[in-house]
Amino acid sequence: MLWGRKKDVIGLDIGSSSIKLVELAQGKSGYRLQNLGISPLPPEAIVDGALMDSVTIIDTIRELVNTTKVKTKDVVTSVSGHSVIVKKITLPFMTEAELEESIKWEAERYIPFDINDVNIDFQIFGSNAENPEMMDVVLVAAKKDIINDYVSVIMEAGLNPVIIDVDVFALENMLAINYEIAKDEVVAIANVGASTTNINILKNNVSGFTRDIFKGGNQITEDIQRQLHVDHQEAEEIKVGSKMDVASRTIVQNLLKKGSESLAVEIRNSLDFYQSSTTYEKISKLHLSGGGSRIKDFDLILQEEIGIPVEVVDPFRKIECNEKKFDLEYLKEIGPVMAVGVGLASRKVGDR
Numbered sequence: 001m002l003w004g005r006k007k008d009v010i011g012l013d014i015g016s017s018s019i020k021l022v023e024l025a026q027g028k029s030g031y032r033l034q035n036l037g038i039s040p041l042p043p044e045a046i047v048d049g050a051l052m053d054s055v056t057i058i059d060t061i062r063e064l065v066n067t068t069k070v071k072t073k074d075v076v077t078s079v080s081g082h083s084v085i086v087k088k089i090t091l092p093f094m095t096e097a098e099l100e101e102s103i104k105w106e107a108e109r110y111i112p113f114d115i116n117d118v119n120i121d122f123q124i125f126g127s128n129a130e131n132p133e134m135m136d137v138v139l140v141a142a143k144k145d146i147i148n149d150y151v152s153v154i155m156e157a158g159l160n161p162v163i164i165d166v167d168v169f170a171l172e173n174m175l176a177i178n179y180e181i182a183k184d185e186v187v188a189i190a191n192v193g194a195s196t197t198n199i200n201i202l203k204n205n206v207s208g209f210t211r212d213i214f215k216g217g218n219q220i221t222e223d224i225q226r227q228l229h230v231d232h233q234e235a236e237e238i239k240v241g242s243k244m245d246v247a248s249r250t251i252v253q254n255l256l257k258k259g260s261e262s263l264a265v266e267i268r269n270s271l272d273f274y275q276s277s278t279t280y281e282k283i284s285k286l287h288l289s290g291g292g293s294r295i296k297d298f299d300l301i302l303q304e305e306i307g308i309p310v311e312v313v314d315p316f317r318k319i320e321c322n323e324k325k326f327d328l329e330y331l332k333e334i335g336p337v338m339a340v341g342v343g344l345a346s347r348k349v350g351d352r
Protein backbone atom coordinates (compact mmCIF):
# COMPACT_ATOMS: atom_id res chain seq x y z
CA MET A 1 0.00 0.00 0.00
CA LEU A 2 1.28 3.47 -0.88
CA TRP A 3 2.98 5.07 2.15
CA GLY A 4 1.07 2.63 4.30
CA ARG A 5 -1.56 5.29 4.73
CA LYS A 6 -5.01 4.06 5.53
CA LYS A 7 -7.80 5.53 3.47
CA ASP A 8 -11.45 6.05 4.18
CA VAL A 9 -14.03 3.85 2.56
CA ILE A 10 -17.76 3.76 1.91
CA GLY A 11 -19.67 1.06 3.76
CA LEU A 12 -22.28 -0.36 1.42
CA ASP A 13 -24.75 -2.78 2.97
CA ILE A 14 -26.62 -4.42 0.09
CA GLY A 15 -29.68 -5.81 1.89
CA SER A 16 -32.60 -7.56 0.26
CA SER A 17 -35.03 -4.75 1.16
CA SER A 18 -32.72 -1.76 0.77
CA ILE A 19 -29.16 -0.65 0.14
CA LYS A 20 -27.52 1.40 2.88
CA LEU A 21 -24.52 3.67 2.45
CA VAL A 22 -22.39 4.99 5.31
CA GLU A 23 -19.21 7.02 5.20
CA LEU A 24 -17.22 7.78 8.33
CA ALA A 25 -14.14 9.91 8.79
CA GLN A 26 -11.67 9.04 11.48
CA GLY A 27 -10.34 11.91 13.50
CA LYS A 28 -8.15 12.06 16.58
CA SER A 29 -11.03 11.67 18.96
CA GLY A 30 -12.94 8.99 17.08
CA TYR A 31 -15.29 8.69 14.17
CA ARG A 32 -17.41 11.34 12.52
CA LEU A 33 -20.35 10.67 10.23
CA GLN A 34 -19.67 12.02 6.76
CA ASN A 35 -22.47 10.60 4.66
CA LEU A 36 -25.48 8.40 4.98
CA GLY A 37 -28.13 7.13 2.62
CA ILE A 38 -30.68 4.40 2.22
CA SER A 39 -32.60 3.39 -0.88
CA PRO A 40 -35.21 0.63 -1.20
CA LEU A 41 -34.96 -2.38 -3.51
CA PRO A 42 -37.93 -4.24 -4.99
CA PRO A 43 -38.42 -7.69 -3.44
CA GLU A 44 -37.34 -9.52 -6.62
CA ALA A 45 -33.91 -7.83 -6.78
CA ILE A 46 -32.22 -10.09 -4.22
CA VAL A 47 -33.68 -13.50 -3.50
CA ASP A 48 -32.12 -15.99 -1.07
CA GLY A 49 -28.97 -13.88 -1.03
CA ALA A 50 -28.55 -14.08 -4.83
CA LEU A 51 -28.40 -10.87 -6.86
CA MET A 52 -31.24 -11.54 -9.32
CA ASP A 53 -31.70 -8.09 -10.85
CA SER A 54 -28.24 -6.55 -11.21
CA VAL A 55 -29.50 -3.64 -13.30
CA THR A 56 -31.79 -2.39 -10.54
CA ILE A 57 -29.11 -2.95 -7.90
CA ILE A 58 -26.51 -1.02 -9.93
CA ASP A 59 -28.99 1.84 -10.55
CA THR A 60 -29.83 1.99 -6.86
CA ILE A 61 -26.15 2.18 -5.88
CA ARG A 62 -25.59 4.93 -8.47
CA GLU A 63 -28.58 6.85 -7.17
CA LEU A 64 -27.28 6.60 -3.58
CA VAL A 65 -23.86 7.87 -4.66
CA ASN A 66 -25.47 10.78 -6.50
CA THR A 67 -27.87 11.82 -3.76
CA THR A 68 -25.32 11.56 -0.95
CA LYS A 69 -22.60 13.11 -3.15
CA VAL A 70 -19.91 10.83 -1.69
CA LYS A 71 -16.50 11.38 -3.20
CA THR A 72 -14.81 8.22 -1.96
CA LYS A 73 -14.79 5.39 -4.47
CA ASP A 74 -13.45 2.59 -2.30
CA VAL A 75 -16.19 0.33 -1.03
CA VAL A 76 -16.44 -2.21 1.76
CA THR A 77 -19.45 -4.45 1.42
CA SER A 78 -20.54 -7.71 2.99
CA VAL A 79 -22.21 -11.00 2.25
CA SER A 80 -24.17 -13.34 4.44
CA GLY A 81 -26.47 -16.31 4.21
CA HIS A 82 -26.24 -19.67 2.49
CA SER A 83 -23.09 -18.87 0.53
CA VAL A 84 -20.97 -17.97 3.53
CA ILE A 85 -19.62 -20.19 6.24
CA VAL A 86 -18.02 -18.93 9.41
CA LYS A 87 -16.50 -21.59 11.63
CA LYS A 88 -14.43 -21.48 14.75
CA ILE A 89 -11.86 -24.26 14.55
CA THR A 90 -8.92 -25.40 16.65
CA LEU A 91 -5.62 -26.22 14.97
CA PRO A 92 -2.08 -27.10 16.10
CA PHE A 93 0.01 -23.97 16.63
CA MET A 94 1.53 -22.52 13.50
CA THR A 95 2.45 -19.12 12.15
CA GLU A 96 0.12 -17.04 10.03
CA ALA A 97 2.31 -17.73 6.99
CA GLU A 98 2.18 -21.47 7.62
CA LEU A 99 -1.57 -21.38 7.97
CA GLU A 100 -1.82 -19.33 4.78
CA GLU A 101 -0.11 -22.27 3.04
CA SER A 102 -2.21 -25.01 4.54
CA ILE A 103 -5.59 -23.33 5.05
CA LYS A 104 -7.05 -24.83 1.90
CA TRP A 105 -6.38 -28.36 3.13
CA GLU A 106 -7.54 -27.59 6.65
CA ALA A 107 -10.69 -25.92 5.37
CA GLU A 108 -11.63 -28.88 3.24
CA ARG A 109 -12.54 -30.81 6.38
CA TYR A 110 -14.91 -28.14 7.66
CA ILE A 111 -16.61 -26.79 4.58
CA PRO A 112 -19.43 -28.54 2.80
CA PHE A 113 -18.67 -26.83 -0.54
CA ASP A 114 -16.12 -27.78 -3.17
CA ILE A 115 -12.98 -26.04 -1.96
CA ASN A 116 -12.32 -24.71 -5.47
CA ASP A 117 -15.63 -22.85 -5.47
CA VAL A 118 -14.90 -20.74 -2.38
CA ASN A 119 -12.69 -17.90 -1.27
CA ILE A 120 -11.15 -18.65 2.10
CA ASP A 121 -10.02 -16.27 4.79
CA PHE A 122 -9.07 -16.79 8.41
CA GLN A 123 -8.07 -15.06 11.56
CA ILE A 124 -5.94 -16.50 14.36
CA PHE A 125 -7.15 -15.78 17.89
CA GLY A 126 -4.28 -17.20 19.94
CA SER A 127 -4.04 -20.29 22.07
CA ASN A 128 -7.02 -22.43 22.95
CA ALA A 129 -8.23 -22.07 26.53
CA GLU A 130 -8.41 -25.82 27.20
CA ASN A 131 -5.43 -26.91 25.17
CA PRO A 132 -2.53 -24.45 25.01
CA GLU A 133 -0.79 -26.52 22.31
CA MET A 134 -3.60 -25.60 19.97
CA MET A 135 -4.83 -22.30 18.64
CA ASP A 136 -8.30 -20.91 17.90
CA VAL A 137 -8.93 -19.85 14.36
CA VAL A 138 -12.00 -18.37 12.75
CA LEU A 139 -12.37 -19.71 9.26
CA VAL A 140 -14.49 -17.93 6.68
CA ALA A 141 -15.43 -19.39 3.33
CA ALA A 142 -17.60 -17.61 0.79
CA LYS A 143 -18.76 -18.91 -2.57
CA LYS A 144 -16.77 -17.34 -5.39
CA ASP A 145 -19.81 -16.78 -7.61
CA ILE A 146 -21.55 -14.68 -4.94
CA ILE A 147 -18.39 -12.65 -4.29
CA ASN A 148 -18.05 -12.09 -8.04
CA ASP A 149 -21.65 -10.88 -8.28
CA TYR A 150 -21.11 -8.34 -5.49
CA VAL A 151 -17.82 -7.18 -6.97
CA SER A 152 -19.33 -6.72 -10.40
CA VAL A 153 -22.39 -4.67 -9.33
CA ILE A 154 -20.11 -2.37 -7.34
CA MET A 155 -17.71 -1.95 -10.25
CA GLU A 156 -20.52 -1.37 -12.71
CA ALA A 157 -21.85 1.35 -10.42
CA GLY A 158 -18.48 3.07 -10.90
CA LEU A 159 -17.02 2.18 -7.50
CA ASN A 160 -14.04 0.18 -6.35
CA PRO A 161 -14.63 -2.82 -4.06
CA VAL A 162 -11.73 -3.14 -1.62
CA ILE A 163 -13.01 -5.46 1.10
CA ILE A 164 -15.80 -8.03 1.09
CA ASP A 165 -16.73 -8.57 4.72
CA VAL A 166 -19.38 -10.72 6.38
CA ASP A 167 -22.48 -9.18 8.03
CA VAL A 168 -21.82 -10.75 11.44
CA PHE A 169 -18.28 -9.30 11.54
CA ALA A 170 -19.49 -5.87 10.50
CA LEU A 171 -21.91 -6.00 13.44
CA GLU A 172 -19.02 -6.94 15.71
CA ASN A 173 -17.04 -3.89 14.56
CA MET A 174 -20.06 -1.65 15.02
CA LEU A 175 -20.42 -2.84 18.63
CA ALA A 176 -16.71 -2.43 19.30
CA ILE A 177 -16.84 1.23 18.26
CA ASN A 178 -19.92 2.08 20.28
CA TYR A 179 -20.15 -0.04 23.39
CA GLU A 180 -17.76 -0.83 26.21
CA ILE A 181 -17.88 -4.53 26.83
CA ALA A 182 -16.26 -5.73 30.05
CA LYS A 183 -13.55 -8.37 29.99
CA ASP A 184 -14.99 -11.91 29.94
CA GLU A 185 -18.45 -10.52 29.36
CA VAL A 186 -20.54 -12.46 26.86
CA VAL A 187 -22.89 -10.40 24.72
CA ALA A 188 -24.99 -11.23 21.70
CA ILE A 189 -26.19 -9.23 18.75
CA ALA A 190 -29.19 -10.11 16.61
CA ASN A 191 -29.66 -8.19 13.38
CA VAL A 192 -33.18 -8.82 12.15
CA GLY A 193 -33.37 -7.92 8.46
CA ALA A 194 -36.02 -8.55 5.84
CA SER A 195 -35.00 -12.07 4.86
CA THR A 196 -32.18 -12.95 7.25
CA THR A 197 -31.43 -12.62 10.93
CA ASN A 198 -27.71 -12.54 11.71
CA ILE A 199 -26.62 -13.67 15.14
CA ASN A 200 -23.21 -13.21 16.71
CA ILE A 201 -22.28 -14.12 20.27
CA LEU A 202 -19.09 -12.49 21.48
CA LYS A 203 -16.77 -13.00 24.39
CA ASN A 204 -13.94 -10.56 24.96
CA ASN A 205 -15.02 -8.94 21.70
CA VAL A 206 -14.34 -12.11 19.74
CA SER A 207 -17.02 -14.19 18.02
CA GLY A 208 -17.68 -17.44 19.79
CA PHE A 209 -20.68 -18.32 17.70
CA THR A 210 -22.31 -16.96 14.58
CA ARG A 211 -25.39 -18.05 12.72
CA ASP A 212 -27.68 -16.73 10.01
CA ILE A 213 -31.35 -17.64 10.36
CA PHE A 214 -33.34 -17.41 7.17
CA LYS A 215 -36.22 -15.55 8.70
CA GLY A 216 -36.89 -11.86 9.15
CA GLY A 217 -39.42 -9.11 8.61
CA ASN A 218 -40.57 -10.49 5.25
CA GLN A 219 -42.46 -13.18 7.07
CA ILE A 220 -44.75 -10.57 8.58
CA THR A 221 -45.07 -8.65 5.30
CA GLU A 222 -46.18 -11.85 3.58
CA ASP A 223 -48.73 -12.55 6.32
CA ILE A 224 -50.17 -9.06 5.81
CA GLN A 225 -50.25 -9.57 2.04
CA ARG A 226 -52.18 -12.81 2.43
CA GLN A 227 -54.64 -11.61 5.05
CA LEU A 228 -55.41 -8.22 3.53
CA HIS A 229 -55.04 -9.21 -0.14
CA VAL A 230 -52.54 -6.44 -0.88
CA ASP A 231 -49.24 -6.45 -2.74
CA HIS A 232 -45.78 -6.38 -1.14
CA GLN A 233 -45.39 -2.62 -1.39
CA GLU A 234 -48.73 -1.89 0.21
CA ALA A 235 -48.17 -4.51 2.91
CA GLU A 236 -44.85 -2.83 3.78
CA GLU A 237 -46.57 0.55 4.10
CA ILE A 238 -49.25 -0.89 6.34
CA LYS A 239 -46.63 -2.71 8.41
CA VAL A 240 -44.45 0.30 9.15
CA GLY A 241 -47.53 2.42 9.80
CA SER A 242 -47.10 4.88 6.94
CA LYS A 243 -50.46 3.72 5.62
CA MET A 244 -53.17 3.42 8.21
CA ASP A 245 -56.40 1.57 7.78
CA VAL A 246 -58.71 1.60 10.77
CA ALA A 247 -60.63 -1.49 9.67
CA SER A 248 -57.54 -3.70 9.49
CA ARG A 249 -55.67 -2.28 12.46
CA THR A 250 -56.33 -5.12 14.84
CA ILE A 251 -55.46 -7.71 12.20
CA VAL A 252 -52.13 -6.00 11.52
CA GLN A 253 -51.33 -5.62 15.20
CA ASN A 254 -51.98 -9.32 15.71
CA LEU A 255 -49.81 -10.30 12.76
CA LEU A 256 -46.98 -8.10 14.06
CA LYS A 257 -47.29 -9.71 17.48
CA LYS A 258 -47.41 -13.24 16.09
CA GLY A 259 -44.46 -12.53 13.76
CA SER A 260 -42.42 -11.02 16.60
CA GLU A 261 -43.03 -14.05 18.77
CA SER A 262 -41.99 -16.41 16.02
CA LEU A 263 -38.76 -14.45 15.40
CA ALA A 264 -38.11 -14.34 19.13
CA VAL A 265 -38.36 -18.14 19.34
CA GLU A 266 -35.87 -18.51 16.49
CA ILE A 267 -33.40 -16.23 18.24
CA ARG A 268 -33.87 -18.07 21.52
CA ASN A 269 -33.14 -21.39 19.81
CA SER A 270 -29.78 -20.07 18.61
CA LEU A 271 -28.86 -18.69 22.02
CA ASP A 272 -29.88 -21.98 23.63
CA PHE A 273 -27.76 -23.87 21.13
CA TYR A 274 -24.74 -21.73 22.01
CA GLN A 275 -25.29 -22.12 25.73
CA SER A 276 -25.70 -25.87 25.48
CA SER A 277 -22.63 -26.34 23.29
CA THR A 278 -20.21 -24.41 25.49
CA THR A 279 -19.52 -24.74 29.16
CA TYR A 280 -22.40 -22.64 30.35
CA GLU A 281 -21.72 -19.01 29.72
CA LYS A 282 -24.32 -16.50 30.62
CA ILE A 283 -25.09 -13.93 27.97
CA SER A 284 -25.42 -10.62 29.79
CA LYS A 285 -27.12 -8.61 27.08
CA LEU A 286 -28.56 -8.88 23.60
CA HIS A 287 -28.08 -5.95 21.25
CA LEU A 288 -30.87 -5.76 18.70
CA SER A 289 -30.50 -4.17 15.27
CA GLY A 290 -31.89 -4.31 11.74
CA GLY A 291 -35.27 -3.15 10.46
CA GLY A 292 -36.94 -5.85 12.57
CA SER A 293 -35.88 -4.03 15.73
CA ARG A 294 -38.27 -1.27 14.76
CA ILE A 295 -41.35 -3.48 15.08
CA LYS A 296 -43.34 -2.07 17.97
CA ASP A 297 -42.62 -3.94 21.22
CA PHE A 298 -40.41 -6.52 19.52
CA ASP A 299 -37.59 -5.77 21.98
CA LEU A 300 -39.95 -6.47 24.89
CA ILE A 301 -41.33 -9.65 23.36
CA LEU A 302 -37.79 -10.86 22.70
CA GLN A 303 -36.61 -9.99 26.19
CA GLU A 304 -39.52 -11.94 27.63
CA GLU A 305 -38.73 -14.94 25.43
CA ILE A 306 -34.97 -15.14 26.08
CA GLY A 307 -34.84 -13.83 29.64
CA ILE A 308 -31.86 -11.61 28.82
CA PRO A 309 -31.90 -7.80 28.74
CA VAL A 310 -32.44 -6.55 25.19
CA GLU A 311 -31.19 -3.17 24.01
CA VAL A 312 -31.86 -1.69 20.60
CA VAL A 313 -28.56 -0.69 19.01
CA ASP A 314 -27.56 2.90 18.40
CA PRO A 315 -24.69 2.59 15.89
CA PHE A 316 -24.01 6.34 16.17
CA ARG A 317 -23.70 6.23 19.95
CA LYS A 318 -20.00 7.15 19.90
CA ILE A 319 -19.91 8.71 16.46
CA GLU A 320 -19.89 12.45 16.09
CA CYS A 321 -22.86 13.57 14.00
CA ASN A 322 -23.07 17.18 12.92
CA GLU A 323 -26.60 18.40 13.57
CA LYS A 324 -26.27 21.04 10.86
CA LYS A 325 -25.74 18.27 8.32
CA PHE A 326 -27.90 15.46 9.71
CA ASP A 327 -31.33 15.38 11.29
CA LEU A 328 -30.53 13.78 14.65
CA GLU A 329 -34.12 12.67 15.12
CA TYR A 330 -33.95 10.81 11.81
CA LEU A 331 -30.60 9.25 12.75
CA LYS A 332 -32.12 7.90 15.96
CA GLU A 333 -34.98 6.41 14.03
CA ILE A 334 -32.98 4.89 11.19
CA GLY A 335 -29.97 3.96 13.37
CA PRO A 336 -30.64 0.25 13.99
CA VAL A 337 -31.03 -0.31 10.24
CA MET A 338 -27.58 1.21 9.60
CA ALA A 339 -25.76 -1.12 12.02
CA VAL A 340 -24.08 -3.28 9.35
CA GLY A 341 -23.28 -0.20 7.22
CA VAL A 342 -21.54 1.54 10.14
CA GLY A 343 -19.47 -1.58 10.84
CA LEU A 344 -18.44 -1.76 7.19
CA ALA A 345 -17.60 1.93 7.02
CA SER A 346 -15.27 1.59 10.00
CA ARG A 347 -12.95 -0.68 8.03
CA LYS A 348 -9.93 0.79 6.29
CA VAL A 349 -8.30 0.04 2.99
CA GLY A 350 -5.46 -2.28 3.82
CA ASP A 351 -7.25 -3.93 6.73
CA ARG A 352 -7.18 -7.64 6.59
Ligand SMILES: Nc1ncnc2c1ncn2[C@@H]1O[C@H](COP(=O)(O)OP(=O)(O)OP(=O)(O)O)[C@@H](O)[C@H]1O
Binds near residue numbers: 194337
Ligand atom coordinates in the same frame (compact mmCIF):
# COMPACT_ATOMS: atom_id res chain seq x y z
N1 LIG B 1 -40.99 0.64 11.54
C1 LIG B 1 -40.95 -0.65 11.20
N2 LIG B 1 -41.85 -1.52 11.73
C2 LIG B 1 -41.84 -2.82 11.38
N3 LIG B 1 -40.96 -3.36 10.51
C3 LIG B 1 -40.04 -2.54 9.97
C4 LIG B 1 -39.99 -1.15 10.27
N4 LIG B 1 -38.96 -0.60 9.58
C5 LIG B 1 -38.42 -1.61 8.86
N5 LIG B 1 -39.06 -2.77 9.09
C6 LIG B 1 -38.78 -4.07 8.46
O1 LIG B 1 -37.41 -4.36 8.54
C7 LIG B 1 -37.03 -5.13 7.38
C8 LIG B 1 -35.85 -4.48 6.71
O2 LIG B 1 -34.77 -4.47 7.59
P1 LIG B 1 -33.27 -4.32 7.06
O3 LIG B 1 -33.14 -3.07 6.29
O4 LIG B 1 -32.39 -4.50 8.25
O5 LIG B 1 -33.19 -5.57 6.08
P2 LIG B 1 -32.22 -5.82 4.85
O6 LIG B 1 -30.82 -5.54 5.26
O7 LIG B 1 -32.70 -5.06 3.66
O8 LIG B 1 -32.50 -7.35 4.58
P3 LIG B 1 -31.56 -8.64 4.70
O9 LIG B 1 -30.35 -8.28 5.47
O10 LIG B 1 -32.41 -9.65 5.40
O11 LIG B 1 -31.29 -9.03 3.29
C9 LIG B 1 -38.23 -5.20 6.47
O12 LIG B 1 -38.88 -6.44 6.62
C10 LIG B 1 -39.10 -4.05 6.99
O13 LIG B 1 -40.49 -4.27 6.78
Ligand SMILES: [Mg+2]
Binds near residue numbers: 013
Ligand atom coordinates in the same frame (compact mmCIF):
# COMPACT_ATOMS: atom_id res chain seq x y z
MG1 LIG C 1 -29.32 -6.67 6.23
